[in-house]
Amino acid sequence: MRLLDRIWPLDVVIDPMTPDHAHRMSELHRLTFSRPWTDGEFSDLLAQKTVFGFVARELRRGKAQVLGFVLVREAAGEAEILTITVAPEWQGRGLGRKLMDSVLAKAHGERIEAIFLEVDETNQPALSLYRKLGFFQVGGRPDYYRDRLGRASAALVMRRDLG
Numbered sequence: 001m002r003l004l005d006r007i008w009p010l011d012v013v014i015d016p017m018t019p020d021h022a023h024r025m026s027e028l029h030r031l032t033f034s035r036p037w038t039d040g041e042f043s044d045l046l047a048q049k050t051v052f053g054f055v056a057r058e059l060r061r062g063k064a065q066v067l068g069f070v071l072v073r074e075a076a077g078e079a080e081i082l083t084i085t086v087a088p089e090w091q092g093r094g095l096g097r098k099l100m101d102s103v104l105a106k107a108h109g110e111r112i113e114a115i116f117l118e119v120d121e122t123n124q125p126a127l128s129l130y131r132k133l134g135f136f137q138v139g140g141r142p143d144y145y146r147d148r149l150g151r152a153s154a155a156l157v158m159r160r161d162l163g
């Protein structure tokens with residue numbers, strides 16, 4: 001890995017998501033979640049006017065591979081992060097942060113008052129990212145998730161206010 005790439009990969013851009021991204025989104029989801037969503041589920045979500053998202057794309061070598069994405073639903077002045085994921089080999093290189101920054105910037109622009117999300121209490125990378133961005137816990141759902149071995153964990157409900 002190039003030294004600069006550890007700080008921010010130069011050939012990665014953040015773009016608004018389009019319905020064309022549905023297949024790649026389900027591929028990435030399958031790599032990172034024990035209960036992945038299908039192409040059809042992503043297509044259905046993207047067809048909704050209240051749903052938007054961003055993709056991180058690598059432009060190197062003439063390709064435009066999607067490396068990560070975030071999907072958001074907006075309603076009545078609030079927004080919910082539906083899902084966010086980064087390809088395993090690209091995690092820890094700033095893409096998740098950039099994707100969330102894009103959501104926060106759009107939310108500010110649209111005068112959204114608060115953003116909510118749910119996160120597995122055992123998901124330390126995600127919890128750390130959200131806390132750094134100003135999200136705080138406002139609730140929880142015990143025994144909400146099951147991992148691949150059937151172990152249960154709670155969902156934490158988090159909120160970020162936008163002033």
Ligand SMILES: CC(C)(COP(=O)(O)OP(=O)(O)OC[C@H]1O[C@@H](n2cnc3c(N)ncnc32)[C@H](O)[C@@H]1OP(=O)(O)O)[C@@H](O)C(=O)NCCC(=O)NCCS
Binds near residue numbers: 033096098120123132
């Ligand atoms: C959570 C996820 C989206 C974060 O994306 P990422 O690109 O890896 O994160 P970044 O490189 O932008 O890191 C941002 C912050 O997240 C935290 N973080 C990232 N990876 C971490 C790790 N392995 N351990 C602890 N904290 C971590 C850190 O606070 C980091 O800030 P820092 O670089 O200043 O230390 C990514 O790990 C992922 O796709 N995980 C699998 C899917 C998932 O769990 N999604 C969230 C469901 S709620």
